[in-house]
Amino acid sequence: MKNTFKKIAASIMAVASLTVSAVGIGANAATASDSYSTFSWSWNGSSNTVSIKNTSGATRYAQVNAYGYNAAGEYVGHIGEDNGGLQDNKTLSKSGNIYGATSVVYGGILYTSTSPVGTPLSSWTRSR
Amino acid sequence: MKYIITNIKSFIKTEKMIFILIIICIIASSFIINFSYGLYQNYHVVKEEEESDLYSFEITFNNDLNGDYASKDVLKNTLLSFSDSLNDSIDMYFVVPYSDEINTDEYGDIIIRFCIKNGNIAPCELFKKNMQTYGTLVSGEYFSEEQEKNGENVALAFTGDVTESLMNENGTISFQGKEYEIIGIQKMHSLIVPFESLNSDTPINDLLFNFVKPVTRSQYNEIKEKISGAFGELAVIPELDIPESENYYLYNTIIIISILIALLSAVNFAVLYKYILSKRTKALSVFRICGCTKFKALGMFLSECMIITVPVFALTSLCYDKFVLPVLARRFEYIESAYSMKLYLIIFAIYVLSSLIVLGIMIYFSFLRKTIRESWGGT
Numbered sequence: 001m002k003n004t005f006k007k008i009a010a011s012i013m014a015v016a017s018l019t020v021s022a023v024g025i026g027a028n029a030a031t032a033s034d035s036y037s038t039f040s041w042s043w044n045g046s047s048n049t050v051s052i053k054n055t056s057g058a059t060r061y062a063q064v065n066a067y068g069y070n071a072a073g074e075y076v077g078h079i080g081e082d083n084g085g086l087q088d089n090k091t092l093s094k095s096g097n098i099y100g101a102t103s104v105v106y107g108g109i110l111y112t113s114t115s116p117v118g119t120p121l122s123s124w125t126r127s128r
Numbered sequence: 129m130k131y132i133i134t135n136i137k138s139f140i141k142t143e144k145m146i147f148i149l150i151i152i153c154i155i156a157s158s159f160i161i162n163f164s165y166g167l168y169q170n171y172h173v174v175k176e177e178e179e180s181d182l183y184s185f186e187i188t189f190n191n192d193l194n195g196d197y198a199s200k201d202v203l204k205n206t207l208l209s210f211s212d213s214l215n216d217s218i219d220m221y222f223v224v225p226y227s228d229e230i231n232t233d234e235y236g237d238i239i240i241r242f243c244i245k246n247g248n249i250a251p252c253e254l255f256k257k258n259m260q261t262y263g264t265l266v267s268g269e270y271f272s273e274e275q276e277k278n279g280e281n282v283a284l285a286f287t288g289d290v291t292e293s294l295m296n297e298n299g300t301i302s303f304q305g306k307e308y309e310i311i312g313i314q315k316m317h318s319l320i321v322p323f324e325s326l327n328s329d330t331p332i333n334d335l336l337f338n339f340v341k342p343v344t345r346s347q348y349n350e351i352k353e354k355i356s357g358a359f360g361e362l363a364v365i366p367e368l369d370i371p372e373s374e375n376y377y378l379y380n381t382i383i384i385i386s387i388l389i390a391l392l393s394a395v396n397f398a399v400l401y402k403y404i405l406s407k408r409t410k411a412l413s414v415f416r417i418c419g420c421t422k423f424k425a426l427g428m429f430l431s432e433c434m435i436i437t438v439p440v441f442a443l444t445s446l447c448y449d450k451f452v453l454p455v456l457a458r459r460f461e462y463i464e465s466a467y468s469m470k471l472y473l474i475i476f477a478i479y480v481l482s483s484l485i486v487l488g489i490m491i492y493f494s495f496l497r498k499t500i501r502e503s504w505g506g507t
Contacts, residue, residue: 030234069316071184071222071336073241073258103236105264105315125288125315127236 039124041106051093052108061111062086068101157393158444169466186336201328206358220338226331235318268312279324283308
Protein backbone atom coordinates (compact mmCIF):
# COMPACT_ATOMS: atom_id res chain seq x y z
CA MET A 1 0.00 0.00 0.00
CA LYS A 2 2.82 2.31 0.98
CA ASN A 3 4.69 1.59 -2.25
CA THR A 4 1.61 2.06 -4.37
CA PHE A 5 0.97 5.37 -2.67
CA LYS A 6 4.56 6.48 -3.26
CA LYS A 7 4.35 5.45 -6.89
CA ILE A 8 1.11 7.32 -7.42
CA ALA A 9 2.48 10.40 -5.63
CA ALA A 10 5.66 10.32 -7.73
CA SER A 11 3.64 10.00 -10.92
CA ILE A 12 1.36 12.86 -9.94
CA MET A 13 4.33 15.05 -9.10
CA ALA A 14 6.00 14.11 -12.37
CA VAL A 15 2.89 14.88 -14.35
CA ALA A 16 2.39 18.08 -12.39
CA SER A 17 5.93 19.20 -13.03
CA LEU A 18 5.50 18.66 -16.74
CA THR A 19 2.06 20.23 -16.79
CA VAL A 20 3.30 23.50 -15.33
CA SER A 21 5.93 23.71 -18.03
CA ALA A 22 5.94 26.26 -20.77
CA VAL A 23 6.94 23.60 -23.31
CA GLY A 24 3.84 23.50 -25.33
CA ILE A 25 1.31 22.56 -22.67
CA GLY A 26 -1.86 24.48 -21.94
CA ALA A 27 -4.71 25.55 -24.18
CA ASN A 28 -3.58 27.26 -27.32
CA ALA A 29 -4.61 27.72 -30.92
CA ALA A 30 -3.18 29.23 -34.03
CA THR A 31 -4.13 29.85 -37.62
CA ALA A 32 -2.25 30.51 -40.81
CA SER A 33 -3.62 31.09 -44.27
CA ASP A 34 -2.70 31.66 -47.88
CA SER A 35 -4.68 32.13 -51.09
CA TYR A 36 -5.88 28.53 -51.18
CA SER A 37 -6.42 27.40 -47.61
CA THR A 38 -6.60 28.27 -43.95
CA PHE A 39 -4.71 25.98 -41.66
CA SER A 40 -5.56 25.79 -37.97
CA TRP A 41 -4.14 23.84 -35.10
CA SER A 42 -4.85 23.82 -31.42
CA TRP A 43 -4.02 21.88 -28.31
CA ASN A 44 -5.19 21.57 -24.77
CA GLY A 45 -3.00 19.19 -22.83
CA SER A 46 -2.95 15.97 -24.79
CA SER A 47 -5.97 16.93 -26.88
CA ASN A 48 -5.07 18.16 -30.35
CA THR A 49 -7.08 19.48 -33.25
CA VAL A 50 -5.82 20.15 -36.74
CA SER A 51 -7.88 21.41 -39.65
CA ILE A 52 -7.60 22.82 -43.13
CA LYS A 53 -10.23 24.91 -44.86
CA ASN A 54 -10.35 24.80 -48.63
CA THR A 55 -10.61 28.35 -49.95
CA SER A 56 -9.25 27.59 -53.42
CA GLY A 57 -12.55 27.76 -55.24
CA ALA A 58 -12.65 24.10 -56.30
CA THR A 59 -12.95 20.62 -54.83
CA ARG A 60 -9.55 19.31 -53.75
CA TYR A 61 -7.84 16.39 -52.06
CA ALA A 62 -6.95 17.48 -48.49
CA GLN A 63 -5.01 15.91 -45.70
CA VAL A 64 -4.36 16.86 -42.07
CA ASN A 65 -2.25 15.18 -39.42
CA ALA A 66 -0.47 15.73 -36.14
CA TYR A 67 2.53 13.73 -34.94
CA GLY A 68 3.54 13.69 -31.30
CA TYR A 69 7.09 13.27 -29.97
CA ASN A 70 8.36 13.08 -26.43
CA ALA A 71 11.21 15.16 -25.04
CA ALA A 72 13.80 12.76 -26.44
CA GLY A 73 12.25 13.01 -29.92
CA GLU A 74 10.62 9.57 -29.84
CA TYR A 75 7.37 9.23 -31.73
CA VAL A 76 4.46 8.76 -29.30
CA GLY A 77 1.38 8.89 -31.51
CA HIS A 78 -0.47 10.67 -34.23
CA ILE A 79 -3.87 11.64 -35.57
CA GLY A 80 -4.72 12.13 -39.21
CA GLU A 81 -7.49 12.38 -41.75
CA ASP A 82 -7.82 12.83 -45.49
CA ASN A 83 -10.61 13.69 -47.87
CA GLY A 84 -10.48 13.17 -51.59
CA GLY A 85 -13.31 15.56 -52.31
CA LEU A 86 -13.11 18.54 -50.01
CA GLN A 87 -15.40 21.14 -51.50
CA ASP A 88 -14.68 24.83 -51.62
CA ASN A 89 -15.21 26.59 -48.27
CA LYS A 90 -15.40 23.28 -46.46
CA THR A 91 -13.09 22.24 -43.64
CA LEU A 92 -11.36 18.95 -43.02
CA SER A 93 -10.74 18.60 -39.33
CA LYS A 94 -9.33 15.95 -37.02
CA SER A 95 -9.23 15.90 -33.23
CA GLY A 96 -7.73 13.41 -30.87
CA ASN A 97 -5.44 12.76 -27.97
CA ILE A 98 -1.71 12.26 -28.26
CA TYR A 99 -0.40 11.22 -24.88
CA GLY A 100 3.11 11.92 -23.61
CA ALA A 101 3.98 14.39 -26.36
CA THR A 102 6.31 17.26 -25.58
CA SER A 103 6.29 18.39 -29.20
CA VAL A 104 3.55 18.02 -31.77
CA VAL A 105 4.10 18.66 -35.46
CA TYR A 106 0.94 19.65 -37.33
CA GLY A 107 0.63 19.20 -41.04
CA GLY A 108 -1.94 20.10 -43.64
CA ILE A 109 -1.90 19.69 -47.41
CA LEU A 110 -4.26 20.77 -50.13
CA TYR A 111 -3.57 19.19 -53.51
CA THR A 112 -4.38 20.63 -56.91
CA SER A 113 -6.68 17.77 -57.83
CA THR A 114 -8.89 15.26 -56.04
CA SER A 115 -6.01 12.83 -55.67
CA PRO A 116 -2.78 13.17 -53.67
CA VAL A 117 -0.46 13.67 -56.62
CA GLY A 118 1.66 16.51 -57.95
CA THR A 119 2.79 19.66 -56.24
CA PRO A 120 0.35 20.69 -53.50
CA LEU A 121 -1.43 23.99 -53.68
CA SER A 122 -0.86 24.52 -49.99
CA SER A 123 1.44 22.71 -47.62
CA TRP A 124 1.57 23.57 -43.94
CA THR A 125 3.89 22.41 -41.18
CA ARG A 126 3.78 23.87 -37.73
CA SER A 127 4.96 22.70 -34.38
CA ARG A 128 4.46 23.39 -30.74
CA MET B 129 21.23 -50.15 3.46
CA LYS B 130 21.42 -52.32 6.55
CA TYR B 131 24.79 -50.81 7.50
CA ILE B 132 23.57 -47.30 6.80
CA ILE B 133 20.65 -47.70 9.20
CA THR B 134 22.94 -49.35 11.77
CA ASN B 135 25.41 -46.46 11.44
CA ILE B 136 22.69 -43.87 11.94
CA LYS B 137 21.32 -45.74 14.97
CA SER B 138 24.79 -45.98 16.45
CA PHE B 139 25.43 -42.34 15.63
CA ILE B 140 22.28 -41.20 17.44
CA LYS B 141 23.02 -43.49 20.36
CA THR B 142 26.68 -42.66 20.87
CA GLU B 143 26.88 -39.02 19.75
CA LYS B 144 23.58 -37.49 20.73
CA MET B 145 24.96 -33.95 21.02
CA ILE B 146 26.70 -34.07 17.65
CA PHE B 147 23.55 -35.48 16.05
CA ILE B 148 21.47 -32.64 17.51
CA LEU B 149 24.02 -30.10 16.26
CA ILE B 150 23.87 -31.62 12.77
CA ILE B 151 20.08 -31.44 12.79
CA ILE B 152 20.29 -27.78 13.90
CA CYS B 153 22.76 -27.13 11.05
CA ILE B 154 20.40 -28.64 8.50
CA ILE B 155 17.41 -26.75 9.88
CA ALA B 156 19.40 -23.51 9.85
CA SER B 157 20.59 -24.16 6.31
CA SER B 158 17.09 -24.98 5.09
CA PHE B 159 15.56 -21.96 6.75
CA ILE B 160 18.24 -19.54 5.67
CA ILE B 161 18.41 -20.76 2.07
CA ASN B 162 14.64 -20.49 1.70
CA PHE B 163 14.58 -17.11 3.41
CA SER B 164 17.49 -15.75 1.33
CA TYR B 165 15.76 -16.73 -1.86
CA GLY B 166 12.47 -15.12 -0.79
CA LEU B 167 14.23 -12.01 0.41
CA TYR B 168 16.13 -11.72 -2.85
CA GLN B 169 12.90 -11.94 -4.87
CA ASN B 170 11.17 -9.52 -2.52
CA TYR B 171 14.07 -7.11 -2.88
CA HIS B 172 13.75 -7.18 -6.66
CA VAL B 173 10.04 -6.46 -6.60
CA VAL B 174 10.49 -3.73 -4.00
CA LYS B 175 13.30 -2.20 -6.02
CA GLU B 176 11.15 -2.24 -9.12
CA GLU B 177 8.19 -0.79 -7.24
CA GLU B 178 10.10 1.76 -5.22
CA GLU B 179 12.35 3.11 -7.90
CA SER B 180 10.66 6.18 -9.22
CA ASP B 181 9.20 5.80 -12.67
CA LEU B 182 10.63 9.19 -13.29
CA TYR B 183 13.16 9.34 -16.08
CA SER B 184 12.92 13.08 -16.54
CA PHE B 185 11.87 16.23 -14.79
CA GLU B 186 11.75 19.83 -15.69
CA ILE B 187 12.77 23.10 -14.11
CA THR B 188 11.20 26.33 -15.26
CA PHE B 189 12.66 29.77 -14.74
CA ASN B 190 10.54 32.78 -13.75
CA ASN B 191 12.49 35.12 -15.98
CA ASP B 192 12.06 38.84 -15.86
CA LEU B 193 13.64 39.94 -19.12
CA ASN B 194 14.10 43.46 -17.73
CA GLY B 195 15.55 42.23 -14.48
CA ASP B 196 16.74 38.88 -13.23
CA TYR B 197 16.68 35.95 -15.59
CA ALA B 198 18.43 32.64 -16.07
CA SER B 199 21.09 33.20 -18.68
CA LYS B 200 22.68 30.59 -20.89
CA ASP B 201 26.17 31.11 -19.46
CA VAL B 202 25.13 30.81 -15.81
CA LEU B 203 23.11 27.72 -16.67
CA LYS B 204 26.01 26.19 -18.57
CA ASN B 205 28.42 26.79 -15.68
CA THR B 206 25.91 25.32 -13.25
CA LEU B 207 25.44 22.19 -15.35
CA LEU B 208 29.19 21.81 -15.74
CA SER B 209 29.53 21.98 -11.96
CA PHE B 210 27.47 18.80 -11.61
CA SER B 211 29.43 15.75 -10.55
CA ASP B 212 30.72 13.52 -13.35
CA SER B 213 28.50 10.67 -12.19
CA LEU B 214 25.42 12.91 -12.36
CA ASN B 215 26.30 14.19 -15.82
CA ASP B 216 26.96 10.63 -16.98
CA SER B 217 23.53 9.56 -15.76
CA ILE B 218 21.82 12.26 -17.82
CA ASP B 219 21.56 11.38 -21.49
CA MET B 220 19.82 14.57 -22.51
CA TYR B 221 19.64 18.17 -21.38
CA PHE B 222 16.74 19.96 -23.00
CA VAL B 223 16.56 23.74 -22.88
CA VAL B 224 14.10 26.25 -24.26
CA PRO B 225 15.78 29.59 -24.91
CA TYR B 226 13.77 32.77 -25.15
CA SER B 227 13.68 34.28 -28.62
CA ASP B 228 11.90 37.31 -29.99
CA GLU B 229 13.04 36.56 -33.53
CA ILE B 230 10.65 33.70 -34.08
CA ASN B 231 6.92 33.75 -33.49
CA THR B 232 6.91 30.78 -31.15
CA ASP B 233 3.13 30.90 -30.77
CA GLU B 234 2.83 29.99 -34.42
CA TYR B 235 5.94 28.00 -35.08
CA GLY B 236 6.66 26.48 -31.72
CA ASP B 237 9.60 26.88 -29.39
CA ILE B 238 13.26 26.71 -30.21
CA ILE B 239 14.32 23.60 -28.33
CA ILE B 240 17.94 22.65 -27.89
CA ARG B 241 19.24 19.33 -26.66
CA PHE B 242 22.74 18.38 -25.65
CA CYS B 243 24.81 16.20 -23.36
CA ILE B 244 27.82 16.86 -21.18
CA LYS B 245 30.81 14.62 -21.77
CA ASN B 246 34.20 15.06 -20.13
CA GLY B 247 33.29 18.55 -19.02
CA ASN B 248 32.25 19.68 -22.49
CA ILE B 249 28.96 20.26 -24.24
CA ALA B 250 28.39 17.35 -26.62
CA PRO B 251 25.70 16.36 -29.14
CA CYS B 252 22.66 14.56 -27.74
CA GLU B 253 23.05 11.10 -29.27
CA LEU B 254 19.63 10.03 -28.02
CA PHE B 255 17.87 12.85 -29.89
CA LYS B 256 20.08 12.36 -32.94
CA LYS B 257 19.16 8.67 -33.06
CA ASN B 258 15.44 9.40 -32.62
CA MET B 259 15.50 12.05 -35.34
CA GLN B 260 17.00 9.53 -37.71
CA THR B 261 14.71 6.72 -36.59
CA TYR B 262 11.46 8.69 -36.84
CA GLY B 263 12.38 10.71 -39.90
CA THR B 264 12.18 14.10 -38.21
CA LEU B 265 15.61 14.93 -39.59
CA VAL B 266 14.40 15.31 -43.15
CA SER B 267 17.80 15.94 -44.71
CA GLY B 268 21.37 16.78 -43.82
CA GLU B 269 23.33 15.83 -40.73
CA TYR B 270 22.96 16.34 -37.01
CA PHE B 271 25.58 18.43 -35.19
CA SER B 272 29.02 16.90 -34.83
CA GLU B 273 31.06 16.76 -31.59
CA GLU B 274 33.17 19.69 -32.78
CA GLN B 275 30.20 21.82 -33.81
CA GLU B 276 28.55 21.33 -30.39
CA LYS B 277 31.75 21.77 -28.42
CA ASN B 278 32.87 24.91 -30.25
CA GLY B 279 29.36 26.33 -30.61
CA GLU B 280 29.68 26.70 -34.35
CA ASN B 281 27.01 28.70 -36.12
CA VAL B 282 25.25 25.83 -37.81
CA ALA B 283 21.51 25.16 -37.77
CA LEU B 284 18.92 22.51 -38.35
CA ALA B 285 16.22 24.57 -39.98
CA PHE B 286 12.52 23.85 -39.78
CA THR B 287 10.83 22.68 -42.89
CA GLY B 288 8.43 25.45 -43.87
CA ASP B 289 8.04 29.14 -44.06
CA VAL B 290 9.53 30.06 -40.69
CA THR B 291 12.94 29.33 -42.13
CA GLU B 292 12.22 31.51 -45.14
CA SER B 293 11.49 34.44 -42.84
CA LEU B 294 14.93 34.11 -41.23
CA MET B 295 16.82 33.27 -44.38
CA ASN B 296 19.39 35.52 -45.98
CA GLU B 297 20.06 35.78 -49.71
CA ASN B 298 23.13 33.57 -49.37
CA GLY B 299 21.08 30.74 -47.90
CA THR B 300 22.16 31.28 -44.30
CA ILE B 301 19.86 32.03 -41.37
CA SER B 302 20.09 35.13 -39.24
CA PHE B 303 19.67 34.37 -35.58
CA GLN B 304 20.82 36.29 -32.51
CA GLY B 305 22.74 38.70 -34.74
CA LYS B 306 24.80 35.91 -36.30
CA GLU B 307 24.72 34.03 -39.55
CA TYR B 308 24.01 30.32 -39.25
CA GLU B 309 24.80 27.85 -41.97
CA ILE B 310 21.94 25.40 -42.57
CA ILE B 311 23.36 21.88 -42.33
CA GLY B 312 20.05 20.04 -42.12
CA ILE B 313 16.29 20.30 -42.35
CA GLN B 314 14.10 18.97 -39.57
CA LYS B 315 10.40 18.92 -38.81
CA MET B 316 10.23 19.22 -35.03
CA HIS B 317 11.03 22.71 -33.86
CA SER B 318 11.14 26.19 -35.31
CA LEU B 319 14.93 26.11 -35.10
CA ILE B 320 17.65 23.91 -33.64
CA VAL B 321 21.14 25.27 -33.05
CA PRO B 322 24.07 24.10 -30.89
CA PHE B 323 23.65 25.18 -27.27
CA GLU B 324 27.14 26.67 -27.21
CA SER B 325 26.31 28.88 -30.19
CA LEU B 326 23.67 30.79 -28.20
CA ASN B 327 24.69 34.23 -26.99
CA SER B 328 25.93 34.05 -23.42
CA ASP B 329 23.13 36.28 -22.14
CA THR B 330 20.31 34.36 -23.83
CA PRO B 331 17.46 33.84 -21.35
CA ILE B 332 16.58 30.21 -20.76
CA ASN B 333 12.93 29.55 -20.00
CA ASP B 334 12.99 25.81 -19.33
CA LEU B 335 15.43 23.08 -18.53
CA LEU B 336 14.61 19.39 -18.66
CA PHE B 337 16.79 16.49 -17.57
CA ASN B 338 16.41 13.08 -19.15
CA PHE B 339 17.99 10.24 -17.21
CA VAL B 340 19.31 6.90 -18.43
CA LYS B 341 17.82 5.20 -15.33
CA PRO B 342 15.09 6.39 -12.97
CA VAL B 343 16.07 9.48 -11.03
CA THR B 344 17.48 8.75 -7.58
CA ARG B 345 17.09 10.86 -4.49
CA SER B 346 20.79 11.81 -4.43
CA GLN B 347 20.73 12.90 -8.09
CA TYR B 348 17.65 14.99 -7.48
CA ASN B 349 19.18 16.54 -4.35
CA GLU B 350 22.37 17.48 -6.18
CA ILE B 351 20.46 19.12 -9.01
CA LYS B 352 18.19 20.96 -6.59
CA GLU B 353 21.10 22.21 -4.50
CA LYS B 354 23.15 23.47 -7.46
CA ILE B 355 20.30 24.99 -9.43
CA SER B 356 18.90 26.69 -6.32
CA GLY B 357 22.38 27.94 -5.47
CA ALA B 358 22.84 29.46 -8.91
CA PHE B 359 19.36 30.81 -9.60
CA GLY B 360 17.64 31.12 -6.24
CA GLU B 361 13.93 31.77 -6.55
CA LEU B 362 14.15 32.18 -10.31
CA ALA B 363 14.17 28.42 -10.62
CA VAL B 364 10.93 26.54 -10.05
CA ILE B 365 12.09 23.11 -9.04
CA PRO B 366 9.35 20.48 -8.68
CA GLU B 367 9.17 18.65 -5.37
CA LEU B 368 9.53 15.02 -6.31
CA ASP B 369 8.78 12.07 -4.08
CA ILE B 370 11.76 9.89 -4.84
CA PRO B 371 12.34 6.98 -2.44
CA GLU B 372 15.55 6.78 -0.47
CA SER B 373 17.97 4.17 -1.72
CA GLU B 374 19.16 3.21 1.78
CA ASN B 375 16.61 0.37 1.87
CA TYR B 376 18.43 -1.39 -0.95
CA TYR B 377 21.65 -1.46 1.05
CA LEU B 378 19.79 -2.95 3.98
CA TYR B 379 18.40 -5.69 1.74
CA ASN B 380 21.80 -6.37 0.24
CA THR B 381 23.34 -6.64 3.69
CA ILE B 382 20.67 -9.07 4.91
CA ILE B 383 21.15 -11.25 1.83
CA ILE B 384 24.94 -11.33 2.21
CA ILE B 385 24.64 -12.22 5.91
CA SER B 386 22.12 -14.97 5.07
CA ILE B 387 24.43 -16.47 2.48
CA LEU B 388 27.34 -16.42 4.95
CA ILE B 389 25.25 -18.09 7.66
CA ALA B 390 24.06 -20.78 5.21
CA LEU B 391 27.67 -21.37 4.16
CA LEU B 392 28.79 -21.63 7.78
CA SER B 393 25.98 -24.10 8.49
CA ALA B 394 27.13 -26.28 5.59
CA VAL B 395 30.75 -26.13 6.79
CA ASN B 396 29.60 -26.96 10.32
CA PHE B 397 27.75 -29.97 9.03
CA ALA B 398 30.83 -31.19 7.19
CA VAL B 399 33.07 -30.64 10.22
CA LEU B 400 30.65 -32.43 12.54
CA TYR B 401 30.32 -35.35 10.18
CA LYS B 402 34.08 -35.48 9.82
CA TYR B 403 34.28 -35.91 13.57
CA ILE B 404 31.81 -38.81 13.39
CA LEU B 405 33.79 -40.46 10.62
CA SER B 406 37.02 -40.07 12.57
CA LYS B 407 35.39 -42.20 15.26
CA ARG B 408 34.62 -44.84 12.70
CA THR B 409 38.12 -45.22 11.25
CA LYS B 410 38.50 -48.73 12.52
CA ALA B 411 35.06 -49.82 11.34
CA LEU B 412 35.84 -48.34 7.93
CA SER B 413 39.13 -50.27 7.77
CA VAL B 414 37.35 -53.52 8.64
CA PHE B 415 34.78 -52.85 5.91
CA ARG B 416 37.54 -52.29 3.41
CA ILE B 417 39.46 -55.42 4.46
CA CYS B 418 36.23 -57.36 3.97
CA GLY B 419 36.01 -56.11 0.38
CA CYS B 420 34.15 -52.78 0.63
CA THR B 421 35.55 -50.55 -2.13
CA LYS B 422 36.29 -46.84 -1.61
CA PHE B 423 33.32 -45.87 -3.70
CA LYS B 424 30.98 -48.23 -1.89
CA ALA B 425 32.15 -46.72 1.40
CA LEU B 426 31.72 -43.23 -0.03
CA GLY B 427 28.20 -44.13 -1.17
CA MET B 428 27.40 -45.56 2.23
CA PHE B 429 28.49 -42.43 4.10
CA LEU B 430 26.84 -40.07 1.65
CA SER B 431 23.62 -42.06 1.87
CA GLU B 432 23.79 -41.80 5.64
CA CYS B 433 24.15 -38.02 5.38
CA MET B 434 21.29 -37.81 2.89
CA ILE B 435 18.99 -39.94 5.01
CA ILE B 436 19.51 -37.45 7.84
CA THR B 437 19.54 -34.34 5.64
CA VAL B 438 16.71 -34.88 3.18
CA PRO B 439 13.79 -35.35 5.58
CA VAL B 440 15.01 -32.64 7.97
CA PHE B 441 15.50 -30.17 5.12
CA ALA B 442 12.12 -31.03 3.59
CA LEU B 443 10.36 -30.81 6.94
CA THR B 444 11.99 -27.44 7.70
CA SER B 445 10.95 -26.14 4.28
CA LEU B 446 7.39 -27.27 4.97
CA CYS B 447 7.39 -25.55 8.38
CA TYR B 448 8.92 -22.47 6.79
CA ASP B 449 6.17 -22.36 4.18
CA LYS B 450 3.30 -23.02 6.56
CA PHE B 451 4.34 -21.14 9.68
CA VAL B 452 7.27 -18.80 9.08
CA LEU B 453 6.37 -17.39 5.68
CA PRO B 454 3.02 -15.89 6.76
CA VAL B 455 4.84 -14.07 9.56
CA LEU B 456 7.59 -12.85 7.24
CA ALA B 457 4.98 -11.69 4.73
CA ARG B 458 3.88 -9.03 7.20
CA ARG B 459 7.30 -7.41 6.93
CA PHE B 460 8.26 -8.37 3.36
CA GLU B 461 5.11 -7.89 1.36
CA TYR B 462 6.20 -9.63 -1.86
CA ILE B 463 7.96 -12.60 -0.28
CA GLU B 464 5.02 -15.02 -0.41
CA SER B 465 4.58 -14.73 -4.15
CA ALA B 466 8.22 -15.71 -4.66
CA TYR B 467 7.61 -19.37 -3.79
CA SER B 468 6.01 -22.31 -5.55
CA MET B 469 6.31 -26.09 -5.27
CA LYS B 470 8.67 -26.11 -8.23
CA LEU B 471 10.89 -23.52 -6.56
CA TYR B 472 11.02 -25.42 -3.30
CA LEU B 473 12.06 -28.50 -5.27
CA ILE B 474 14.75 -26.55 -7.09
CA ILE B 475 16.10 -25.11 -3.81
CA PHE B 476 15.96 -28.60 -2.32
CA ALA B 477 17.80 -30.12 -5.29
CA ILE B 478 20.48 -27.42 -5.16
CA TYR B 479 20.99 -28.02 -1.46
CA VAL B 480 21.19 -31.80 -1.84
CA LEU B 481 23.58 -31.54 -4.77
CA SER B 482 25.89 -29.03 -3.10
CA SER B 483 25.85 -31.05 0.14
CA LEU B 484 26.74 -34.20 -1.79
CA ILE B 485 29.65 -32.44 -3.46
CA VAL B 486 31.00 -30.85 -0.25
CA LEU B 487 30.59 -34.01 1.83
CA GLY B 488 31.87 -36.26 -0.95
CA ILE B 489 35.07 -34.22 -1.28
CA MET B 490 35.50 -34.06 2.50
CA ILE B 491 34.94 -37.82 2.99
CA TYR B 492 37.15 -38.83 0.10
CA PHE B 493 40.11 -36.61 0.97
CA SER B 494 39.89 -37.11 4.75
CA PHE B 495 39.34 -40.85 4.89
CA LEU B 496 39.11 -42.80 1.68
CA ARG B 497 42.28 -41.57 0.06
CA LYS B 498 44.30 -43.07 2.87
CA THR B 499 45.36 -46.68 2.79
CA ILE B 500 43.99 -49.07 5.39
CA ARG B 501 47.34 -49.01 7.16
CA GLU B 502 47.34 -45.17 7.25
CA SER B 503 43.78 -45.21 8.57
CA TRP B 504 44.95 -47.33 11.47
CA GLY B 505 47.70 -44.80 12.17
CA GLY B 506 50.50 -46.82 10.54
CA THR B 507 52.97 -45.64 7.91
